[in-house]
Amino acid sequence: MARQWTMRRITPLRGIWRYAAAFGLVVGATLVAEGVYRLFDTDRLSMVFLAGVLITAVTLGSGPAYFAAATAFVIYDIYLVEPRFEFTMNSAEDYLVLSVFLAVAMLTGRLAGRVREAQGRAEVQARTAGALFRASEEFSSSDNEDAVRQALAQRIAEAGGGEAMVLHDSRSWSWPPGLAIPSALAELAARPASEAAARESGWRLRQLRADGVMVGAAAWRVTPLDDRPTDSPEDDEKLVYVLVDMAGAAIARFRLAAERAEMQARAQTEQLRNALLSSISHDLRTPLAAILASVTSLREFGDRFDAEVREDLTLTIQEEAERLNRFVANLLNMTKLESGALTIEGVSFGVAEVVGRVVQRVQRQAGARKVVSGIRPDDLAAFGDPILTEQALANVVENAVRFVPNGGRIEILGRSVGGKIVLEVVDDGPGVPEADLQMIFDKFFRSAATSASQQGTGLGLSISRGLVEAMGGEVFARPRGDGHSGLVVSVILPGAPS
């Protein structure tokens, strides 16, 4: 790969060698003429020399062709024209032969030169297009900015025929890999408009810009070897410029995409924060309003209320204070989960006891709904934090209580499956639409099928999932499979090590 460009085309002869070759061709023509002369004894051999000039012009270009014409004429004159072996320029024929030789050399040389030039240009263009195409493919298939920089270094090295590197933020990508970075160059690369200064050090430099922002610099150097792949350094330079600009555009695209993703994330965070704020505002204020109204009623009219009203108001105060407490606990857990401050101290604990506490805890909220534990004492032991497990399970049951109509039933079942404890909260409520099953554990998700009176904080289930996952377990929901409507939420915890 690295030396691919040296083989891309047959290296043409250069400079003095072309003239040597022209001389060789003329010598060849002389030898042929000598042979013909000996065989056929004819001295009309100017055609043989003319052929030599023609071949020279076609293969080696104008300069060597003129040289060949002059040489051929001199040899022809000395060798064949009477007096032989003596250079004379006195007959009209001499001048005619020289003129014809020169004319042929000029015309053919020019023609051939043009053809060669056109061929060369087409080749350069094809090569440029190929290089650009490969680069564009490589840039767009890169998955980050640095991959683009690495690809750019390689593409420049190949196009410019030498060594290349891309410098950015005191890091570098080079081709061939592992090039030493001249310290002066690193310094120049960080400065804008330092192209000219870099040129003195033998390196060419071009700023890499993405939407006008400097995102690095490309430096390259033509290899001192004579096996350069092209005759036109200007074309190479243009190609490198285009490559650098393409890389800049690719990086700009990456930045734009990253920016968009960040903006989306920010908007989402903002949305979450707003939802959290309005949830806190509503869920803190409603119980507070009830408590404050009840307390002030009692203080103002306590003596005018009968015992039943007083009992009802104090009950409201207790219930609402409990509700506030639950909400604050959930908020705290949510904050801990989000900040990663939740440390789980795993212990083995009896599941029946935890489930029993949950059942007791939700009893008042449940009202006319039946919440029962189907777990026998000492049946199952899980590994985790019993208090957090209770909170997670209570949130699931409280959610069920909100949706199960009065007189409904919520049952908590448990079994051990392959070393894991599977707890299932089974209700006979309306269930959850299939499409929403995955989302009910998302923060602030409220199913469209939820009526206002059923709306909770949108925190409970997401906290359950957060807590259970923090303990190495998992939570998921499914419809009841036994023909009844209702939801089954499974909480899977690691079993206690035996």
Place this chain on the structure above:
Amino acid sequence: MSGVLAHLLLVDDEQQILRALKPALAAAGYAVATAETGHEAMAYLAGEACDVVILDLGLPDMDGKEVISRIREWSETPILVLSARDLEHEKIAALDLGADDFINKPFAVGELLARIRAALRGRERRFSTHAVFKSGDLEVNFATRRVALQGYEVRLTPREYDLLKALARYGGRVVTHRQLIAAVWGPAAQVDAQFVRVLVAQLRQKIEEEPSTPRILLTEPGVGYRLTPEDEA
């Protein structure tokens, strides 16, 4: 109707709020009906006599503001809005739609009762011509344009007097910046709320004992001002 001061309609979808408020309102002498949705409230108002509607803006079936504008299409019944403290724009929108006053949640029952009394008074005032407004030491005589503090006359500029009169006319209910601007500078005036603030500060210098901690001319942050009603100061 023996002994009933007024008929109230309490509209809130939170059961616990209804449970907490009903006994106190009843004990204070009001007949209380309750509704949990906007539709229920409108249905009740269409059929029953009601003196004050106490309305929570967050209802399950429709926006509380919508309820206000629907009621105002055919009824002048005073509407007292329950709202969270931080939702100023909600309160202003509710007042613009025709609500008479608001109270921030959470609130003490005494506060709610005072607002209900102010709302009822506001209704009476529309039909009577009280010549004098009293609030504590402050006395405003609309007939003679005399303002007195502890019996001593206070000299007010015409604008200060207009502002005080506008607030006194509402008798304890909140008056929005816009309403005050219309009352003092005229309905078409393009005046910034900042002018109201400056004028209020001037007026407080003259009628408040301690202008930095006003007791008579109270600020409702983000919404407007209210005068402490005559029987509460």
